[in-house]
Amino acid sequence: MMDRAALRLILLGVFLIAASSQPVKKKQNVDIYSFYINSTVTSRYATTVITSRVANTVNESQEIQFEVKIPKNAFISKFRMTIEGKIYDGVVKEKQEAQQQYSRAVSRGESAGLIKSVGRTLEDFKTSVTVAAFSKVTFELTYEELLKRRLGKYELLINAQPMQPVADFKMDVHIQEKPGISFLEVKGDLSSDDLANAIKTTRADKDAWMTFYPTRDQQTKCKSCGENGLNGDLLITYDVERPNHQGEVMVSNGYFVHYFAPSDVPRIPKNVVFIIDRSGSMSGRKIHQTRLALLKILSDLDEDDHFGLITFDSEVKTWKNELLKATKESLETAKSFVKEIRDRGATDINAAVLAGVDMINRHPREGTASILILLTDGDPTSGETNKERIMANVKEAIGLKFPLYCLGFGYDVNFDFLTKMSLENGGVARRIYEDSDADLQLQGFYDEVAVPLLTDIQLKYTGGTNLTKTSFSLYFNGSEIVVSGQITDNSVESFTTEVIAVSKGSNVTYHETVTAKDPSDVPPENEDFMPRLWAYLTVKQILERQVLLKGQEKEDEKKEALKLSLKYQFVTSLTSMVVTKPQEDEVEVADKPKEGGEEPRPPVPGYSQYHFSPSQPGLQGQPGQPSQHRLIGHGMGYGRRDKPGRHMLLSRPASPPADPGIHDFSDMLISSNGLGQMPTILLETAEAVLPTMSIPRVRSNRFLLPSAGQSKPLCFDVPAPQKLPLLQDSASEFSMNGQFMTRRQGFSKIAFHYKTNHHLTISTSSIRYQDGQNQVEFLWDQEPTQHNTEGVSLILRSNEMDVTMGNIRVVILLHKKNGEVFLWPAVRQQPKDVGLMGILGKAEASYEEVQGSQTPTLKIMDQDVKASLEDVTDYTLPSTPVIRCWLVPFQAVMQGDISDFTVTRL
Numbered sequence: 001m002m003d004r005a006a007l008r009l010i011l012l013g014v015f016l017i018a019a020s021s022q023p024v025k026k027k028q029n030v031d032i033y034s035f036y037i038n039s040t041v042t043s044r045y046a047t048t049v050i051t052s053r054v055a056n057t058v059n060e061s062q063e064i065q066f067e068v069k070i071p072k073n074a075f076i077s078k079f080r081m082t083i084e085g086k087i088y089d090g091v092v093k094e095k096q097e098a099q100q101q102y103s104r105a106v107s108r109g110e111s112a113g114l115i116k117s118v119g120r121t122l123e124d125f126k127t128s129v130t131v132a133a134f135s136k137v138t139f140e141l142t143y144e145e146l147l148k149r150r151l152g153k154y155e156l157l158i159n160a161q162p163m164q165p166v167a168d169f170k171m172d173v174h175i176q177e178k179p180g181i182s183f184l185e186v187k188g189d190l191s192s193d194d195l196a197n198a199i200k201t202t203r204a205d206k207d208a209w210m211t212f213y214p215t216r217d218q219q220t221k222c223k224s225c226g227e228n229g230l231n232g233d234l235l236i237t238y239d240v241e242r243p244n245h246q247g248e249v250m251v252s253n254g255y256f257v258h259y260f261a262p263s264d265v266p267r268i269p270k271n272v273v274f275i276i277d278r279s280g281s282m283s284g285r286k287i288h289q290t291r292l293a294l295l296k297i298l299s300d301l302d303e304d305d306h307f308g309l310i311t312f313d314s315e316v317k318t319w320k321n322e323l324l325k326a327t328k329e330s331l332e333t334a335k336s337f338v339k340e341i342r343d344r345g346a347t348d349i350n351a352a353v354l355a356g357v358d359m360i361n362r363h364p365r366e367g368t369a370s371i372l373i374l375l376t377d378g379d380p381t382s383g384e385t386n387k388e389r390i391m392a393n394v395k396e397a398i399g400l401k402f403p404l405y406c407l408g409f410g411y412d413v414n415f416d417f418l419t420k421m422s423l424e425n426g427g428v429a430r431r432i433y434e435d436s437d438a439d440l441q442l443q444g445f446y447d448e449v450a451v452p453l454l455t456d457i458q459l460k461y462t463g464g465t466n467l468t469k470t471s472f473s474l475y476f477n478g479s480e481i482v483v484s485g486q487i488t489d490n491s492v493e494s495f496t497t498e499v500i501a502v503s504k505g506s507n508v509t510y511h512e513t514v515t516a517k518d519p520s521d522v523p524p525e526n527e528d529f530m531p532r533l534w535a536y537l538t539v540k541q542i543l544e545r546q547v548l549l550k551g552q553e554k555e556d557e558k559k560e561a562l563k564l565s566l567k568y569q570f571v572t573s574l575t576s577m578v579v580t581k582p583q584e585d586e587v588e589v590a591d592k593p594k595e596g597g598e599e600p601r602p603p604v605p606g607y608s609q610y611h612f613s614p615s616q617p618g619l620q621g622q623p624g625q626p627s628q629h630r631l632i633g634h635g636m637g638y639g640r641r642d643k644p645g646r647h648m649l650l651s652r653p654a655s656p657p658a659d660p661g662i663h664d665f666s667d668m669l670i671s672s673n674g675l676g677q678m679p680t681i682l683l684e685t686a687e688a689v690l691p692t693m694s695i696p697r698v699r700s701n702r703f704l705l706p707s708a709g710q711s712k713p714l715c716f717d718v719p720a721p722q723k724l725p726l727l728q729d730s731a732s733e734f735s736m737n738g739q740f741m742t743r744r745q746g747f748s749k750i751a752f753h754y755k756t757n758h759h760l761t762i763s764t765s766s767i768r769y770q771d772g773q774n775q776v777e778f779l780w781d782q783e784p785t786q787h788n789t790e791g792v793s794l795i796l797r798s799n800e801m802d803v804t805m806g807n808i809r810v811v812i813l814l815h816k817k818n819g820e821v822f823l824w825p826a827v828r829q830q831p832k833d834v835g836l837m838g839i840l841g842k843a844e845a846s847y848e849e850v851q852g853s854q855t856p857t858l859k860i861m862d863q864d865v866k867a868s869l870e871d872v873t874d875y876t877l878p879s880t881p882v883i884r885c886w887l888v889p890f891q892a893v894m895q896g897d898i899s900d901f902t903v904t905r906l
Contacts, residue, residue, distance in 0.1 A: 029058040034784065035162045037171040043178060043250055043257065044147045044482075045533040046156055048074075052139045053784075056131040066139040067126040069159040075536060075570040075592075076125070078142035079577060084135055090577040092569040094562060098576030120433055122159055122233075123592075144570075146536055149239075149261065149480035150448055153183075156236040160190060160212075165219040165229040167786060168795050168802075171212035173236055174879065179248050180241040184208045189232035194222035197829070199234075202874075204883045210236055213828065215804075246512040249497055252530040254487050256464065256514070258497055261480040265503045268369045268452045269304040271323055273356040276341065277376035277409070279313045283343040286377060286409055286434065293442035294338045300450060301326035306368075308359045309334060312352035313345030314382040323363045346382035349374070350390045353404070357397040367505030369452040369474060370402035372425075375432070375442070377409035379417070387417050395424050403427035403473050407445060410434040420547045426473040451477035454501040454508070459483050463495025468537045475501070484534040535564045539572055701740060702872055704885060705893055706844045714845050714860075715872060715885035716893050723903050726750070726825060728837040732806045736838070737906045738825060746822025746875070750812055751906040754805040758792055761906070762812050764821045767801055769794060780814055799878070807831050815875055826876035839901055845893055847886070858886060865892045 034053035039046055054064050070076070079090035131137050147154040160171060175181065186199055190212065198214040212234060219225055224232035242248070247260035274297075276290060294309075301307055305326045309319035319337045324330045353374060360370045384390055398404060404425040406418035409432045419429040432441045454475040461467060467485035475481060487495060499510040542561040549557060558574065565575040573592050700717040707713050718724065720740035727736040738750045752760040759770045767778040771789050778785055778796050785796040795802040799814040809829040815822055827840050835841070850857040850864060858867045867886040874881050890898055 029056070030062070030064055031055045031057055032162050032164055032166050033786065034168040035160075035166045035170075036168075037158055037160065039156065039158060039171075039173045041147065041156060041173070041175040041177075042529045043176070043533075044149075044154060044259070045144070045529050045536070046147055047142065047144050047529070048158065050139075050141045052162065053136065054131075054139070055136045056133060059133045061130055061132045063128050064131045064137055065126065065128040066141075067124065067161075067163065068141060069122040069124055069161065070141075070143045071145055071157055072121055072123055073148070073540075074123075074143040074145035075539075075565075075572060076141065076143045076577065077569050077571070078140070079579060080138075080140040081129060081579070082138040082140075083129065083131065088579055090579040092566055092571060092575050092577050094566070095574055095576045098578055120431075121157060144532060144536060146482070146533060146540075150478065151444075152478040153237045153239050156238075157188075157233055158236070159233040160230045161232070162230060163228050165216045167216055167788075167793070168784075168797075169214060169216075169219065169230070171210075171234070173210040175208040175210075175236075175238060177206055177238075177240045178250060179243065180206050181208050182239045182241050184210075184236070184238045186210055186234060186236055188235040189224045190222070190230065190234045192223050194218060194225075202877070202881070204881050207881055208238065209877065209879070209881070210234075215809075244512075246497065246499070246510045249512065249514045250530070251487070251514060253528065255484065255530040255534050256461075256487060256495075257482065257484040257530060257533055258459065258461070259480055259482055260459065260475075260499060260510075262453070262475075262510070263477065265453050265508065267302075267477065268367065268455065268504050269302070269306070269365075270450075270452055271306045271360055271363070271365060271368055271370040272301075273308040273310060273323070273359050273372050275310045275312065275352050275356045275372065275374045277313075277347060277349075277352075277374075277378070278311045278341055278343050279345055279347040279378060279381075280343055281347075281378045281412065282409070286438070287341065287343045289439040290375065290409075290442065291338055291341055292439040293446075295335055296439070296443050297446045298326075298331050298334055298338070300446070301331065303327060306363070306365065307334070308356070309337060310352055310356055310359070311341055312348055312355075313343075314348055315345065316348065316351045316355050318355065318359070321359075323359060347376065347378050347380055348383035349376060349380040350384035350393060353390075353394050354397055357394070360402065361397075369455050371449060371452075371474075372398075372402065372404045372427075373407065373446070373449075374404065374418075375407045375409060376418075377413050379412075379414050387414070391417075391421050391424060394421060398425045400426060400473070405430070405445075405449065407432050407442065409438070416547070423544065423548055448479065449474075449476050453477050454503055457481065457499065457501040460498040460500070461485060461495060462498070463488055466534075466538075468534070469541050482537065484530075484537050486534070532568055535568045536570070539564050539570060543573060701745065702887075703839060704872070704874065704883075705842060708844050708846045710847065712869075713883075713885045714847065714858075714893055715870065715887050716890045717887070718839065718890060718898060718901075720744075722898070723906060724901055725838040725903050727808070727810070727827060727830075727840045729808065729831070729834065730837075731834065732808070732831075734805055734808055736810060736825070736840075737903055738823075739906055741820075741822055744820055744822065746815065746820070746824055748822065749906060750823055750825055752803060752805060752810075754792065758789075758805065760794070760803065762801055762823065764814065764823060767796070813875065813878060815880075824875040839894075842894065856886075858888065860888065860892050861895075863892065865889065 032052060032054050034051070036051045037048065038051075039048040041047075048070075050068050052066055052068075054066075056062055056064060081088045125141065127139075129137055147156060156173065156175075158171065158173070160169075162169065175184070181203060184201060184203060186201060191199060195212075195214055195218055198212055198218055200209075200211045200213075202209040214222075214230065219229045220227060222230075222232075224230075240248075242261060242263065245262045245264045247258055247262070249256060249258045274294065276294070278287065282290070298307075303326055306323040307326055308323050311317045311319075319334060324334075353372070356372050356374075360372070379385075380387065380390060384393070394404065404422055405427040406422045406429040408415050408418045408429060411434075413431075415429065415431060422429040430445050432438055432445075435441075452474050455473065457472040457475055459470040459481070461470075461483070464485040465488045468483055470483055472481055494513050494515050497510075497512045497514060501508050539561045542557045545557065546554060561572070562574045564570070565572045569577075571577050571592055700719045702715050702717050705714040705716070721742050723737060723739050725735065726738045728734070733753075733755045735753045736750065738747045740746070741748045749761065749763045751762070752758075757770075757772045761768050765780070767780070769776045769778075769787065769792075771792070776787055776794075778794075778801075780796075780799065782796070784798070787794045791806055793802075793804040799816075801812045801814075803810050803812065807829070808827075808831070811826045811828055813824045813826060815824060825840065830836060845860065847858045847860045847865075850859055856867045856869070858865050865888050867888045869884055870887045871882055871884055874883055894901065
């Protein structure tokens with residue numbers, strides 16, 4: 001099969017065709033045995049990798065599909081399939097070349113197999129491949145995006161819809177921000193009560209981690225879940241500290257990025273005119289929601305703002321002929337006018353917008369910012385209907401004195417027309433989706449532009465070149481201006497940033513000299529993010545400007561965007577990705593969707609309702625386990641004993657992702673439905689020198705205890721060598737004991753016991769599990785492996801053993817550091833409202849800092865305890881973050897002596 005003509009999968013950058021695959025016979029023996037989502041955000045630039053590992057568990061070949069949703073603003077930058085150890089990588093090429101391949105395939109009568117889907121914030125990516133009997137396929141998709149600040153926060157949206165419950169599901173997010181993270185919140189329909197204890201967040205000064213590890217059971221019982229597993233998204237929102245009003249400048253690898261978001265300037269009073277379409281097409285819910293939104297917006301106007309209202313159909317009607325101050329009396333009169341807005345007539349956009357411009361021009365006010373907001377749901381059908389002439393009229397009237405924002409209601413509107421008219425006049429266009437929350441969408445947009453702080457912003461960079469956009473008409477509170485560029489001379493020690501703007505009629509200037517060689521800006525594993533960020537922003541802005549440019553200038557910029565897209569392998573409107581697959585000769589097509597480019601499915605908040613079609617193979621069946629007991633090297637245990645090579649799989653790609661650290665932020669918390677979180681965490685080893693000189697130096701291991709309502713946890717030391725009862729639950733007959741390394745950090749061996757016949761022993765070299773008379777052995781360096789028996793689940797990943805026994809789940813991590821190899825236990829879940837015994841069984845502590853004490857003192861359980869602040873490394877996480885804790889004596893938190901916490905045998 002491998003030698004047959006290759007299938008070409010083409011990801012086209014613009015819409016060519018949207019067609020469903022031919023029906024595929026549904027089969028029940030496809031198992032998605034692993035589904036990972038890893039997202040790393042470095043200085044607002046997010047790189048997300050989705051990896052799905054799927055097994056065909058029947059004795060015949062069948063089609064296996066891969067479908068994911070990604071944010072609209074993202075660029076796909078990598079797609080890879082691994083089939084029976086062979087890798088098929090996507091290569092980004094110029095769109096025209098892929099178009100020719102596609103056209104040749106269509107002429108042969110072949111169908112397009114990937115569907116273009118557009119929702120509010122997500123795009124759909126789908127492909128399929130035929131997989132041989134008892135074989136596996138690994139899909140890996142990478143996409144990149146620059147997070148945009150709105151209303152004082154950044155949002156990272158991640159969708160999860162594997163299409164069946166997955167035994168090994170992991171979502172890991174790591175956020176790194178140089179100035180520090182001011183707040184972090186996780187929302188979305190996958191953060192409901194059913195899944196709350198599967199989410200864990202951890203924060204240090206400049207880093208934050210979020211993990212989402214739902215159990216298979218949780219994946220079917222949450223509100224947005226079902227028999228097909230998870231179906232929803234998580235929204236991670238955060239903001240950064242802003243100690244420097246000049247902004248944050250980062251330098252790396254010959255590139256720089258400048259984030260400018262000052263808050264030390266007073267708000268500027270605004271002149272705002274709302275131009276509202278009341279034509280017949282706005283009838284029903286549209287006009288009702290518009291009235292609701294306007295009433296709320298009017299209530300939010302500040303008293304020193306001035307405003308006007310214009311409604312239009314084939315005629316233009318003004319509430320007042322001039323701007324009025326937003327007094328209580330004028331607002332009440334305006335609200336009465338809004339309540340009487342009724343739909344009627346045609347659509348004269350030209351006359352309405354020109355009336356709004358005239359209203360502002362006739363009432364200039366020094367030290368203010370003027371804004372025009374147009375809301376319409378259709379094409380111009382009355383008065384001037386030629387769109388080019390309308391745009392020319394509006395551009396001449398405004399003369400770049402203030403921005404025009406265009407809100408397109410629904411899908412009948414000509415969104416390209418609104419986009420171009422907005423961009424020509426310093427504004428943006430936004431689609432308002434026809435849904436129950438349309439009024440909230442309108443209010444949300446207004447909130448973004450409600451508080452102008454600066455006007456006429458110009459950014460200059462001495463020593464910088466190939467800059468992204470540096471001129472902005474308005475800066476609003478809660479937003480952010482981002483400029484990136486290259487440093488002209490890599491040998492220079494510094495370059496200068498200068499921002500010139502107008503604040504309430506007065507000029508303001510921000511100066512800063514930046515060290516061009518700051519090794520602390522970017523971690524070595526992420527050093528290529530800066531040029532990629534610059535390329536992403538450059539391509540985005542060029543493509544946005546294309547609607548405004550003409551002639552040679554347009555072609556030159558298009559060539560530059562194409563050059564960068566090819567260099568950084570971005571799938572954009574100018575490029576395509578071609579992937580060779582071992583299948584029949586046919587072509588499938590996907591595209592970088594264009595806003596408003598197709599008739600959409602009915603949207604729901606966040607994204608459109610896209611469903612797996614009935615043509616997809618079934619994803620519910622569970623594979624049978626092989627009869628042999630020794631599973632070393634047998635992947636996930638699928639396959640036949642008479643052909644061991646057939647089920648061997650390199651389940652990680654042969655070459656690493658673009659970001660080597662992308663898989664490093666896993667296993668912080670795993671919780672299941674109805675289970676609580678295990679609060680005690682094992683931290684790095686510390687050394688203690690005993691006072692008697694005849695006693696040798698003894699290492700101690702440091703444990704962390706989260707503290708309710710406090711920013712810093714407690715930590716305490718346990719001297720080594722010891723054999724310790726780590727966790728014990730007599731009710732479920734579970735115990736976990738550990739043995740410290742001799743004169744070294746960490747554990748050399750950890751043993752589990754469950755009921756009377758389940759015994760698991762983990763050392764730094766091997767793992768042995770005994771279930772009655774049957775024994776299974778794993779090696780740390782073998783492929784990912786899974787073993788399940790009644791009440792016990794064992795999942796071996798790279799340097800991690802994930803153990804579930806009953807309702808307790810623990811991950812054992814194998815660390816290799818400074819020539820030492822050692823184990824760390826990380827308890828991920830435990831039963832709620834059950835008091836467990838052992839070093840890791842302590843519930844979260846509470847303490848208060850004692851004020852006025854000469855030395856740091858904490859009050860713990862009504863006792864004054866001397867404490868000291870320490871930096872420690874948390875080895876319960878693969879990324880080993882350094883955090884700060886209050887170090888206190890063992891007895892203060894454990895309420896007992898160390899001799900009460902030892903065992904004679906594991």
